Amino acid sequence: MFEKQHRTLGEFIIANQNSFQYTSGELSRLLNGIRLAAKVVNHEVNKAGLVDIIGAAGETNIQGENQQKLDVLANEKFIQTLKNREIVCGIASEEEDDFISINSFDKQHQNKYVVLIDPLDGSSNIDVNVSVGTIFSIYRRVTPVGTPVTLEDFLQPGKNQIAAGYIIYGTSTMLVYTTGDGVNGFTLNPALGTFYLSHPDMQFPETGKIYSVNEGNYIHFPQGVKDYIKYCQMEEGDRPYTSRYIGSLVSDFHRNMIKGGIYMYPKSSKAQNGKLRLLYECNPMAFLAEQANGKASDGFQRIMDIQPTELHQRVPFFCGSKKMVEKAEEFMAKP
Ligand code: AHM
Numbered sequence: 001m002f003e004k005q006h007r008t009l010g011e012f013i014i015a016n017q018n019s020f021q022y023t024s025g026e027l028s029r030l031l032n033g034i035r036l037a038a039k040v041v042n043h044e045v046n047k048a049g050l051v052d053i054i055g056a057a058g059e060t061n062i063q064g065e066n067q068q069k070l071d072v073l074a075n076e077k078f079i080q081t082l083k084n085r086e087i088v089c090g091i092a093s094e095e096e097d098d099f100i101s102i103n104s105f106d107k108q109h110q111n112k113y114v115v116l117i118d119p120l121d122g123s124s125n126i127d128v129n130v131s132v133g134t135i136f137s138i139y140r141r142v143t144p145v146g147t148p149v150t151l152e153d154f155l156q157p158g159k160n161q162i163a164a165g166y167i168i169y170g171t172s173t174m175l176v177y178t179t180g181d182g183v184n185g186f187t188l189n190p191a192l193g194t195f196y197l198s199h200p201d202m203q204f205p206e207t208g209k210i211y212s213v214n215e216g217n218y219i220h221f222p223q224g225v226k227d228y229i230k231y232c233q234m235e236e237g238d239r240p241y242t243s244r245y246i247g248s249l250v251s252d253f254h255r256n257m258i259k260g261g262i263y264m265y266p267k268s269s270k271a272q273n274g275k276l277r278l279l280y281e282c283n284p285m286a287f288l289a290e291q292a293n294g295k296a297s298d299g300f301q302r303i304m305d306i307q308p309t310e311l312h313q314r315v316p317f318f319c320g321s322k323k324m325v326e327k328a329e330e331f332m333a334k335p
């Protein structure tokens, strides 16, 4: 008997195509486009530490220009790949002021999906060789096929998402995504350039022992958040919890999903809506969290119920193991 082969991401996408509501194959082509761009960006991220050495050897940057910043490069690679393959009708990116409408001569706005993307989240971690990630979110357009996309196609509540996921450029590179039927994680074999299904049906433990928040902002947090943090630190039952904060949402989320924990980016007296973007960061992570039996809230209501009003809108974010997010909400609700 031959040993059972691990499924590749490509095979998985095809196998799941038929269980999907709209079976034109367009979503599969789109996910394959993201898979390809992920490999290209992974290659660039992996050589980040070599940039100066390669530059000094004259292999790149012969005009003495500054090396392009990796977040800008990642943005270009994802947009280029999705544009070239003519698989979406519009893209909005955290790196761009406005959305991009895509039309090819022969397709006449026939594509159905829009993609929202944070091409390289946590990019300040690149300089210190710490994990970063890409976050993506996919919706069906709401305006009629055959016409150019409008802002309305992008300003949809998170509950309308068709698919969402992230790529984590970590000790291994992984692509984790959902199409609304659970969450699956694929690990890149760098020697072959192939993603293999390594983490089927990922689930947040119902509760956990890790809290992740930038405690440097403590004095600026609302009283409910301060009280919840004190609760996490109290010696009682399974507490105190452990504090772990990478400062890279994808990495903090990924760890908490595997081990059990809560990630928080609350509002503060310095930032009334917190820091994270509803469309590029919170909604996709919220969709993944809910699909993995976790929870995502702004402290008071479900993230995916919020009706966005602008592309770069920010919201407070509490996300992770269900019981922990509920407990944080309990503290927030106290007068
Ligand atoms: P970015 O989109 O500018 O990279 O910011 C998002 C990142 C998150 O990944 C991370 O959790 C958070 O910002 C960290 O912010 P802070 O340094 O304020 O704690």
Ligand code: MG
Binding pocket: 094, 118, 120, 121, 122, 281
């Ligand atoms: Mg970001």
